[in-house]
Amino acid sequence: MTTITFNRPYATGKEFDYISHAIQNMHISGDGSFTKKCQNWLSEHLSAPQVLLTHSCTAALEMFPILTNLKAGDEVIMPSYTFVSTANAFVLRGCVPVFVDIREDTLNLDENLIEEAITEKTKAICVMHYGGISCEMDKIMQLAKKYDLHVFEDAAHCLFSSYKGKQLGSFGSLSAVSFHETKNIISGEGGALIVNDENYFDKAQIVRQKGTNREAFLRGEVDKYTWVDVGSSYLPSDIIAAFLWAQIEHAEQINAKRHKIWETYFHALKPFEDQGFLRLPVVPEGCQHSAHLFYLLMKDEAQRDHMIEKFREKGIQPVFHYIPLHSAPAGQKYGKVAGELEVTEKASKCLLRLPMFVEMTEEQQDYVIKTLQEIIES
Ligand SMILES: Cc1ncc(COP(=O)(O)O)c(C=O)c1O
Numbered sequence: 001m002t003t004i005t006f007n008r009p010y011a012t013g014k015e016f017d018y019i020s021h022a023i024q025n026m027h028i029s030g031d032g033s034f035t036k037k038c039q040n041w042l043s044e045h046l047s048a049p050q051v052l053l054t055h056s057c058t059a060a061l062e063m064f065p066i067l068t069n070l071k072a073g074d075e076v077i078m079p080s081y082t083f084v085s086t087a088n089a090f091v092l093r094g095c096v097p098v099f100v101d102i103r104e105d106t107l108n109l110d111e112n113l114i115e116e117a118i119t120e121k122t123k124a125i126c127v128m129h130y131g132g133i134s135c136e137m138d139k140i141m142q143l144a145k146k147y148d149l150h151v152f153e154d155a156a157h158c159l160f161s162s163y164k165g166k167q168l169g170s171f172g173s174l175s176a177v178s179f180h181e182t183k184n185i186i187s188g189e190g191g192a193l194i195v196n197d198e199n200y201f202d203k204a205q206i207v208r209q210k211g212t213n214r215e216a217f218l219r220g221e222v223d224k225y226t227w228v229d230v231g232s233s234y235l236p237s238d239i240i241a242a243f244l245w246a247q248i249e250h251a252e253q254i255n256a257k258r259h260k261i262w263e264t265y266f267h268a269l270k271p272f273e274d275q276g277f278l279r280l281p282v283v284p285e286g287c288q289h290s291a292h293l294f295y296l297l298m299k300d301e302a303q304r305d306h307m308i309e310k311f312r313e314k315g316i317q318p319v320f321h322y323i324p325l326h327s328a329p330a331g332q333k334y335g336k337v338a339g340e341l342e343v344t345e346k347a348s349k350c351l352l353r354l355p356m357f358v359e360m361t362e363e364q365q366d367y368v369i370k371t372l373q374e375i376i377e378s
Contacts, residue, residue, distance in 0.1 A: 010358035014246035032238030057178030057191035061089035117338030132290030134163035173197035258291035301349035
């Protein structure tokens with residue numbers, strides 16, 4: 001039977017070469033030459049003044065509350081329909097995630113519900129752009145300004161996404177991207193901290209280097225390096241960066257291929273949406289997305305589960321996505337809910353993601369589309 005997995009990590013062919021260069025360079029700990037190349041590219045691509053590779057997006061997220069000096073009890077507004085790390089990064093510092101519902105169309109934090117969730121303890125809004133489709137950043141930035149709140153971006157899905165011409169990841173004072181093997185550009189595990197506010201430049205290097213001023217020491221600015229602040233080890237080995245560099249060199253081709261697959265799904269499945277069988281992703285005007293994932297929203301959980309089961313019988317592996325954080329045991333223990341989270345709960349029950357990976361062939365995609373048609377017609 002044909003088997004079509006949900007994801008298949010893509011290697012460009014240059015990864016081994018670059019890893020062996022890294023080994024020959026004899027600098028395989030963090031911040032070697034491949035790390036610098038990746039950071040420079042990301043910085044230019046995102047028009048971000050500072051980018052620091054981390055060992056995961058989770059690591060970069062964990063740096064947000066440390067850098068901004070958030071304290072126990074401080075509240076951070078975020079969606080519940082997101083990955084664990086968006087919330088856990090703050091909970092680690094004793095902060096309280098305040099879960100707000102998402103919009104029906106984009107499944108992103110509903111900007112019109114944020115204001116009601118703000119209390120005197122609110123210190124930040126942490127957005128997550130689902131599938132690389134942007135949140136309504138104009139309104140969110142205005143609210144943050146009005147209430148003097150930090151804006152953070154969990155931009156895990158977002159490389160190559162923009163909002164009104166500005167790259168996602170460049171709105172927050174701090175943002176985080178992921179290079180996990182399920183993402184568009186990968187290094188197995190991996191991520192980056194994007195620092196858009198120069199007030200955090202020096203501290204970001206210290207926090208990432210175990211709380212030491214090692215960077216300043218390497219630049220010859222201090223004569224010995226020592227423990228100067230809270231920190232951890234958030235930097236990846238240059239071996240990881242070497243892998244990532246091979247991916248970055250192919251970023252355009254990877255991006256183009258993913259968009260082709262995304263568009264093919266969208267056009268082929270549009271008639272099913274028009275006939276009311278399902279709902280397709282919505283990309284608002286002014287948003288350029290990353291083609292990170294392709295989802296369908298079915299009418300209810302039973303229909304979604306039926307769809308997944310039937311796909312699996314045909315060797316296709318669709319998957320659902322986030323379990324709302326507010327309903328998870330840790331979310332109940334450490335978080336707070338602002339208002340009803342009806343859209344979040346519905347999305348979690350009705351959403352499935354279709355297989356999508358760079359080397360997906362036209363035949364494989366046709367098979368997924370035809371199978372979906374058969375399931376609907378049966
Ligand atoms: C929205 C979001 N944030 C953060 C992460 C964590 O990324 P990483 O595995 O690089 O830590 C994920 C993982 O898929 C994610 O979907």
